[in-house]
Amino acid sequence: MVRSLLFYVLLPVAILARVASCQQAEAVRSLLSEHCYRCHGPDVQESDLRLDKRERVLDGDIVVPGDPASSELVRRILTDDPDDRMPPAEAHNPLLDAEKKLIEQWVADGAPWAEHWAFLPVRKEALPSVSRPQWCRQPWDFFVLARLEKEGLTPSPQAPAAILLRRVTLDLLGLPPTQEAVRRFEADPSDAAYAAYVDRLLADPRYGEHRARFWLDVARYADTHGLHFDNYREIWPYRDWVVRAFNANLPYDRFIVEQLAGDLLDRPSVDQRIASGFNRLHVTTNEGGSIEEEVRFRNVLDRTNTMATAFMGLTAGCAVCHDHKFDPLTQEEYYGLFAFFEGMAGAALDGNMASPPPAMRAPTPAQRRERRRLEEAREMIEACAWKIVDALSYREPHLRASALSVAPTRRTWWNDAPPEDAELHGDGDTIWHFEPGPPGPERLGALRLARRAARDALAQDFFLTPKHGRRLEIGDRLEVWVYLDPDDPPQTIQLQFHGKTWEHRARWGAKPAHGAGAKGPGDVKEGPRPVAGRWTRLVLDPVNLGFRPGDTIDGVAFTQVGGRVFWDAPALLTHGPLGELERTSLRLWAMRAREDPRLPKEIRAILALPQEAWNAEQETALEAYYKRHVWGQARLPLAPLDERLAEIKAQIDRLEAEIPHTLVSEELAEPPATHVRLRGRYDRLGKQVTRSTPAFLPPFPKGARRDRLGLAQWLTDPGHPLTARVAVNRFWQELFGVGLVETSEDFGNQGALPSHPALLDALAARFVASGWNVKALIRSIVLSSTYRQSSVVRPELASRDPANRLLARGPRYRLDAETLRDQALLLGGLLSPHLGGAPVKPPQPEGLWKAVAYVGSNTMVFEADTDPEKRHRRSLYTFWKRTAPAPQLALLDAPSREECRVRRERTNTPLQALMLLNDPQFLEAARGLGDLTARQPGGTVENRALWLLRRALCSPPSDENVRDLANYVRRTLESFRRDEEAARRLLESAPPPLPASGVPVPERAAWMMAASIVLNLDPLLSKE
Template sequence: MRKLRRSAFQVAMMLAVAGNSWADDVRFNRDIRPILSDNCFQCHGPDAAAREAELRLDIREEAVAALAPGRPEKSAVLERVTAKDEWTVMPPPETHKSVSKAEAELLRRWIADGAEYEPHWSFLKPERIDPLQFGNRNNGDNLQHPIDRFVQARLADKGLAPSPEADRPTLLRRVTLTLTGLPPTPAAVESFVNDPAPTDVAYERVVDRLLASPRYGEHMAYPWLDAARYADSDGYESDPLRNMWPWRDWVVEALNNNKPYDEFAIEQLAGDLLPEATLKQQLATGFNRNHRNNNEGGTIGEEWRIEYVADRAETTATVFLGLTWGCARCHDHKYDPISQADYYRLFAFFNNVPEIGKAFGGRNAPPMLNVSRLEDIEEFEATNEALQPLEEQLTHVNQTDEFETRLIDWFNCLDRKSFANLPDSVVRTPPEDWDKKQIASARKHFLEHVDPAGRLLAAQAIPLRKKRDRLQSTGAKVMVMAEMDKPRETHLLKRGAWDQPGQRVSAKTPDWLPPMKEQWPDNRLGLAKWIVDRDNPLTARVAVNRLWAHHFGSGLVRTMDDFGLQGATPTHPELLDWLAVEFIDTGWNTKAMHRLVVTSHTFRQTSRVTPEQLKLDPENQFLARGPRYRLPAQVIRDQALFAGGLIVEKAGGPPVKPYQPVGLWKEIVKGSPTYKRDDGDALYRRSLYTFWRRAVKPPLMVLLDANERDVCTIGQKRTNTPLQALLMLNDVTFVEAARGLGGRMLKEAGPRDTERAKFAFRAVLGRDPDQGERAILVDALQGFRDRFREEPEAAKKLIAVGESSADSTLEPTELAAQTAIARLIMNLDEAVTFE
């Protein structure tokens, strides 16, 4: 369980000088609940089994006596948290927690004011707030963009001012990376920088173009795959491979088509339960079959089936509700109002999948669905629909007495000519020696090629079968959700143990959130509708917070996977609620929300930090400057391939195996399988399509901080290590990409060194080098030329890295020198930073 402690800076900001209207009062949700949750609720909170001294502090009615509202001098709680005696002070020293002086002062003021409680902010339905009531108190009230009104009013309260807008090259690189995961081309930089239209007009044209690009869906799908724990293997023991990539392609298509978020959620949670569900809607439910599967010998099927159900319940709660549901599997939640019974009521919605718990290594696990590649799936579905009645009629003919009579007569009259026309599987064996399989083959031959009734039907069915089989061969057999005719019983499991069932529970949403509507079924479809219902206070907030974090590096709620009591409070609560309601009111239009965020001045500010901003807001919580953070792993790799002219933008299909150290699979995976990397175009596909084996994740991606996908993961970890620098300087992917960019510099830029440096800067950084940078690059280039002229073999070795061939029309030492310059630029801090 995460323990979110407030920093001294945060507390000091709450106790800021008078005149700061946001900090004058003490608010329970913002100021007091985090103190109680961090220090008190573990022993005096929702979990009755862990409660000490029969004192409960999360409910006011039960805490009043200990708090003494209006009389802080009589408050037992205040007395204990400020005590000096180690035997008296709370929390006890052995918990390694303590209430600071600043927090104690907040408690004193709150108690003096009457110790009023508030429902937790995230469990209250967001209400539309008029942005016009917010304005920039420093710069007048002429703001047009609603996001800027909220942000700049908050900045004014903090004594901060917004930063000026970033320059055009920075804006273009920022918005292109955030919406597509690829940098702008040098030509795009040239076009935008020289566009005579006002910046607002030119910029919004760029935004609309990027949102319409198929690159958008590929980029936005990546974090969704992390959340859905998508991978290409099962994850246990020998880690057998699986086929789930058609579901991944469904996600990309849904995002590119701007499928409304409520439909996006419903189809993934319960697409199979929709009336007349299409193949795509059934395929969408692969979301909750992406979990790991165990095929180890000796496994107990029911034990692992329970694990899979738990994974689905916990993933659903994390992804859509932003709650740490798994904390209530063995006991009541220590901090949130999630009882153990609540846990298993949600569990019950996912407990009716007809599965046995034991996987079948390398063959996926039922229930499964055969699909073609996504672009052909409607044709595949129509073919199946046309074929099905014909197959049913053929089956009916095959079962009639009249058919049996005709079959026996035919069999008794088989002559040499007729016998020769039989299938190869039976023609080599005398009829009297046919086994069951051969008899069935002969019977099928008679039905479809000889019998008058069957032959007419088969003439229509056989071409459809061939078409179905051809289309099916382009896709895969994937795991999906399905519902049993008779629901399983669900029991609360004592201590979470699969073999210790307790009281029986039924599928039900928690009482402390708005109830499901009566017209909704008590199954996954009803749950999905409840999740995206307008009255649900969590779903829209969680979604827009994650969307905000995509662009700014962190959310308005920094704990993106925890909107509960231990989660962070929103830095801009009114903005978060306005965005949530706006999202719903636009029809859950995700692209519209992305456009809204990236067109704001808040997003378009320069990310340069001033000393005052660094002092007052070091983490940029109040958004006085633009976003700046390290790029995700997939973007770092894809950017290099793109700048080097190597990227192959083929959409969809089976995963690909790019470069990887030789022998890595053999060292780690049971059975010592061989990793056979792909050749040609497959080496240069976007990282979204990289083969993801759970036992041996792609090492390049993991070193650059990609999430590992064993379980649902929200957000992106960010580190900066020497190993990453070594990787980017020496890994074949990056060296080959630098060689590709070096070749482009020689062929696509002008003849002068400064023109080539400018081209490379634009290709990687989206801007022109300044005078000092040009001088450094030209000087370094001359040094590389001198070295490679002295060591021509070193030049040849450098430009031979990777499968693609160096351009034979380019002089090797010059190409090597330009490659070294490209390599230098690709490894700048700016190159791996979103700013």
């Protein structure tokens, strides 16, 4: 039942937005949820009273339909007795008088009951009747006009051409229009011209950048982990995927599927796997003392809560510890959703790595094209090389037996004394101590490296010879002799070798040594501790330690945990590089090459067999490979081609080094069992649950897999009541500043009621019917008469609807942080048009990162980019450090992106004004805009002031504003002519270098000041 028009007119403005045009029952339910459910809802029922269920509300005399005087609920909310009044004073949540009247009237009208609107199916609403259908350009206008006519209001006239063009350009590109576009539209402001301009905006690549900016708040995208070290995280290919997805108009249902489960699609593309990084964007840590299972639990909580908020507008996180207090989501149902994400692969702790696995290489489209070009060139040259090889005839030479058995050369690093020209290091007061020690084999010298360590203590000596590294060849080995004191043996000994890093270790013993905790080829447990009381020769294969032939070793570390140890004669056993004999004889080469890990897999497999076991096909394959890559007689004819191939390989190597990595999702082969966590504690397991969806929402699709892909298909089912509503509401919010449902993060019982319920459902139904077409949806909204209205607040609107919830005027609000910065750079002629790529670091105050950083963090020190191309990129690409977001953005309400955020705050503080006037980038933009103005033809100060105002504001300025600005420039110019040094200091206050200009310094400075004033005018800082 809809309340009478008279009642709505009598309601104060604060309540009107809640109840106007909504069903009476839904309005009352919202009040009960906000004021009563905490004590009388699904989780708590004080005095055995529950107000969220109809049968419990109508039980006894709580509510007597049609009889407010006999209803205990009405008596309790109206009484003056503080002991009986509800809600009680200590709840600090009183009902307003108008809200009490609404509940009383609801009871008088029979206490009609309805399920929560957002959980009911989307209705295909018929267009309402209106008295002025000619005003309506789009279906949405009928719903808005019908509401206005019920309220006795009329729409505002259409905004002036320049203001409308600026509005729609800011909304679709996040940038102001060009002066030429404004002039053309002012000359032809027809519907057809406007629609054509909108279509051009939708096809502009910058459209995707602007849409992506909103989504990255939802996805909690950032360039760092977010906790403790807050190290760099490489996942920016995901950000670029979002831009491409919006520009390509990827259907919104696919947009959801590819982010939640791109990795689970049949043969997923690179882009689909990149999109699955959405699930990996949460805050992570590697802080010492972290409990792995607790961190894993937090990670899965975040994924679950983000999915619920981003796609369903639900505050699901309220059910982590208990049943949701206001919405029909039980704790068990919450963990049914949680289970979909608990089966994802990956360690709980991030290891402070840029790309903690699972991760993938993610070449940009340009890199893919370049790699394809190089590969095609390489294939063409290789084909020419093989033609030459095929024309050459090989015959195995006869070699003496002695040639087939060459002993390796022992290249000892030291014996009796530290290596010459070495940098010696160690811990403790005494390092590199040599003494006779126990007698050993003859090849050992007279002195040994001796070291003693207290029990459980770690001791280490190491050297570096950066100028005299030793190159590893095929089949080389590493050797050292060691003696453990039988009276004081160590718990563990370890050898560590330095190539490009120290991550090449071998240890003997059970107790890990320093730096030996990592898993992988760089840390090998060779076996038990050597027998004490005798010299033992330790021999290592460098390949097992992570080295490859061609690598260089220029340092060795000798480590022990406790005990007394003697080391002697560390050496490299090498056969040296391939010699003339190997380049003459395939069989001799085969003896050496069988240990070469660089060879193709199929060649290594043949070489692993005894030579007498090779069959004809294998010999042919080996001979072909040998002739192409090793045989000396083929080198001369192949030299020009090999030289070109080497150049191409170098180009490919450089390209490969530039290809970024990105985090992706992967599913475990055997997902763990999921349990309800009692009171939300990670270590208190309750009932085991399976992957499932809440009972108050539609059932899981028949035949769908019970994994993230099935969950995404459930969300995008056309019958799902939330997904489309939440999506269209957020797109509406992006254009009007506030959604039809103001609480875009909460469509539950505690959320705001929609200002226009029928309009919301009409938008949602049309969105799904269009194939989830985002561009079509946005186009239809910006072409509507509702959107095109003037934003001027008429007197009757100021009193009746100051927040514009009735949509009787156009949107007007302060621009977001990114748009303000990008707009300033564009007007100053500085904004880079480059799309995509690694994050950039425009200037910011010194010391901000260091103030929140831990020693050892790779984001401890901020170094601003000096390249103008990077410094002037769009704000979308600014490096986002979670513990210290860019202050230019944070001051203007950009979130930290530590969690999913679907709606930003919009504050107004003095600090914002100070930043806009004094931040180096805004000063740089003012200098650029001032230079453009000073170089304008026309001669007079007034003409240039007119040009400046028109360029910045789009609208024609008043004569008074032009005159005032021109007079200001004259006064400022006179001041700077008296103090040219002050003018120069002002120009140099923006980031260097100071661009050359033919304009005198005082004049440049005067116009820079004028431009700074214009960039801070209210019409420029706002969308009107």
